[in-house]
Amino acid sequence: AVSSAPAQAATSSITVDGSQGGRTFDGIGAISGGGGNSRLLRDYPAAQQSQILDYLFKPGYGANLQLLKLEIGGDANSTDGSEPSIEHSRGVVNCNAGYEFWLGEQAVKRNPNIGLYGLAWAAPGWINGGFWSTDTINYLVSWLGCAKQHGLNIKYLGGWNERGHDVNWYIQLRSALNSAGYSGVQIVADDSGWGTADDMASNSAFNNAVSVIGAHYPCQGDGGPATSCSSTATAQNNGKPLWASENGSQDMNTGAPALIRSIVRGYTDAKLTAYLNWPLVASIYPNLPYATVGLITAPSPWSGQYSVGENTWATAQVTQFAQPGWKFIDSASGYLGGSESNGAYVSLKSPNGSDYSTVLETTTATAAQTVNLHVQGGLSTGTAHVWATRVNSPSAATDFVHTQDVTPSGGSYSLTLQPGYIYTVTTTTGQGKGTAAGPAAHALALPYSDTFDNVASGAEAAYFSDMQGAFEAQPCVGRSGQCLQQMAPVKPIEWQDDSDAFSLMGDTTWSDYTVQSDVNLRQAGTVELLGRAGPQNRPQSHQAAYELRVSDAGAWSIVRSSTAGALTTLASGNRTALGTNTWHTLALGFSGDRITATADGSTLGAVNDSTYPAGQVGIGVVGYQTDQFDNLSVTANP
Numbered sequence: 220a221v222s223s224a225p226a227q228a229a230t231s232s233i234t235v236d237g238s239q240g241g242r243t244f245d246g247i248g249a250i251s252g253g254g255g256n257s258r259l260l261r262d263y264p265a266a267q268q269s270q271i272l273d274y275l276f277k278p279g280y281g282a283n284l285q286l287l288k289l290e291i292g293g294d295a296n297s298t299d300g301s302e303p304s305i306e307h308s309r310g311v312v313n314c315n316a317g318y319e320f321w322l323g324e325q326a327v328k329r330n331p332n333i334g335l336y337g338l339a340w341a342a343p344g345w346i347n348g349g350f351w352s353t354d355t356i357n358y359l360v361s362w363l364g365c366a367k368q369h370g371l372n373i374k375y376l377g378g379w380n381e382r383g384h385d386v387n388w389y390i391q392l393r394s395a396l397n398s399a400g401y402s403g404v405q406i407v408a409d410d411s412g413w414g415t416a417d418d419m420a421s422n423s424a425f426n427n428a429v430s431v432i433g434a435h436y437p438c439q440g441d442g443g444p445a446t447s448c449s450s451t452a453t454a455q456n457n458g459k460p461l462w463a464s465e466n467g468s469q470d471m472n473t474g475a476p477a478l479i480r481s482i483v484r485g486y487t488d489a490k491l492t493a494y495l496n497w498p499l500v501a502s503i504y505p506n507l508p509y510a511t512v513g514l515i516t517a518p519s520p521w522s523g524q525y526s527v528g529e530n531t532w533a534t535a536q537v538t539q540f541a542q543p544g545w546k547f548i549d550s551a552s553g554y555l556g557g558s559e560s561n562g563a564y565v566s567l568k569s570p571n572g573s574d575y576s577t578v579l580e581t582t583t584a585t586a587a588q589t590v591n592l593h594v595q596g597g598l599s600t601g602t603a604h605v606w607a608t609r610v611n612s613p614s615a616a617t618d619f620v621h622t623q624d625v626t627p628s629g630g631s632y633s634l635t636l637q638p639g640y641i642y643t644v645t646t647t648t649g650q651g652k653g654t655a656a657g658p659a660a661h662a663l664a665l666p667y668s669d670t671f672d673n674v675a676s677g678a679e680a681a682y683f684s685d686m687q688g689a690f691e692a693q694p695c696v697g698r699s700g701q702c703l704q705q706m707a708p709v710k711p712i713e714w715q716d717d718s719d720a721f722s723l724m725g726d727t728t729w730s731d732y733t734v735q736s737d738v739n740l741r742q743a744g745t746v747e748l749l750g751r752a753g754p755q756n757r758p759q760s761h762q763a764a765y766e767l768r769v770s771d772a773g774a775w776s777i778v779r780s781s782t783a784g785a786l787t788t789l790a791s792g793n794r795t796a797l798g799t800n801t802w803h804t805l806a807l808g809f810s811g812d813r814i815t816a817t818a819d820g821s822t823l824g825a826v827n828d829s830t831y832p833a834g835q836v837g838i839g840v841v842g843y844q845t846d847q848f849d850n851l852s853v854t855a856n857p
């Protein structure tokens with residue numbers, strides 16, 4: 220038998236020297252978008268909504284985020300949903316579209332210094348010439364105007380998420396921003412890879428247009444998620460800030476070791492000075508992809524239940540101790556005991572040259588180790604406060620704990636580090652750990668109904684989570700009151716694959732019920748009512764559900780769609796034409812294996828199928844007609 224050698228107790232000596240320097244720290248943040256991941260937060264009860272926002276943004280309370288990237292919605296799916304565009308049709312701008320401006324306002328209210336960053340995944344289909352067009356540039360300028368109307372000062376703007384770059388487009392974007400009064404907005408390129416830096420090196424106009432070189436997932440690492448990070452020599456030699464402008468995609472608890480490694484080793488390995496986690500929150504339905512990925516989960520707007528993830532406390536170990544504008548100290552950053560298996564550390568100093576914070580992570584260590592710190596060069600040699608989070612085996616009792624205060628002797632002190640932890644030693648004070656907690660989750664009660672009459676034009680209806688296209692309230696056509704209308708009249712410039720425009724709503728545990736809605740087909744085509752909608756795989760067409768489809772000509776079908784994207788027609792037929800611009804009532808009922816479809820109260824057909832026992836309801840259109848829906852109801856069946 221081979222036994223592994225006992226782990227050696229490493230010892231590290233770190234001289235935190237205020238006369239030494241390094242790059243400027245730009246902040247730690249997260250991404251709302253890419254996409255739909257903040258949708259349900261908008262509909263949370265006020266008390267829990269505020270608590271969640273506090274955990275994300277309030278200084279000295281939780282994640283204390285310093286950067287926030289907001290999706291510039293484009294009416295097409297960008298991972299967990301489709302975020303609405305401010306301009307579904309050319310020239311018709313609705314600055315109240317969606318929830319990202321609202322989120323930005325909430326963030327700024329809590330932390331006026333937060334750096335806001337806009338990025339598009341998709342764009343509306345009226346744009347001519349594809350994404351890299353002048354239309355898109357003008358559209359982004361309109362979006363900045365909307366942000367300004369909301370009192371939001373956008374500090375950073377990107378191009379097209381993970382779709383590379385068009386050098387001339389960025390150059391034109393820079394001059395368009397300058398002409399429109401946004402010379403202060405810094406362009407990030409290209410939210411894909413480090414190849415941006417190569418093109419910047421060979422094109423000075425492009426180099427001048429770009430302020431920040433942002434690459435995605437530079438910290439996936441060789442040995443699993445984020446054990447190391449990389450950037451290129453060309454990028455490092457450019458001199459402009461290098462960011463992990465997206466990284467993460469890890470579970471909110473088990474992903475926390477990778478998150479802190481990405482931040483610390485992002486600097487030691489790759490000189491990255493900002494980190495943006497994907498996503499901010501998983502405030503999405505539990506049947507969608509990445510339902511536990513982010514800093515917090517908040518899937519239940521009707522109950523107010525939420526759960527603060529370990530990623531929040533891993534983030535707090537950095538953000539509550541160093542602010543954008545602080546400087547790294549390169550000579551006090553590296554691997555513990557010189558080996559990445561022991562862990563890594565970075566030190567930062569305040570602009571006034573007196574405060575410092577050193578973040579040490581032992582996520583890859585297997586034994587306790589000793590660190591001898593020596594403080595010099597004008598930094599405070601007063602009390603060092605130690606905060607710790609046991610990140611490899613999360614528990615509330617070991618999250619973000621102020622463990623000790625150490626008085627240096629002649630500027631020197633020692634710490635013992637346990638494996639699987641994040642430690643921050645600091646001369647700063649004011650840190651805090653929030654104590655709010657939400658209620659238990661419960662199912663959304665039936666019967667459920669919504670006339671949409673109280674939903675403002677251009678707003679989303681409660682609990683509806685768009686998967687493709689955009690469903691917003693508008694005055695009903697041909698009757699009084701407000702209706703839900705599919706607002707994207709043509710196929711958007713997409714980010715992931717196409718599907719029908721549809722929106723999901725309600726509880727995944729709903730089982731025996733009838734979903735009913737009035738529909739007005741405003742153009743020729745087919746409308747959909749979804750029931751027992753369950754798991755979704757990427758892309759969004761891979762949605763488990765039953766669908767009732769009815770065309771204006773009267774063709775109907777009951778279809779079963781699968782997580783593999785397959786459509787199986789279970790029953791079909793023809794009825795009298797519904798026609799266009801007239802209201803009809805459709806219903807899809809479930810009772811055990813029995814599925815029944817009706818139109819205007821008469822049965823279209825019925826079929827037995829036991830594939831999906833429970834799931835959400837939904838509305839949709841095959842394609843991108845601007846059909847309307849009214850009086851949605853979900854009623855339990857015996």
Ligand code: 147
Pocket residue numbers: 252253254297298380381435436439465468497509
């Ligand atoms: C990202 C997207 O930008 C996000 O919108 C979301 O879809 C996320 C889900 O993981 O994926 O794209 C990635 C690109 C590269 C990697 C991971 C995610 N990667 O190299 O590991």
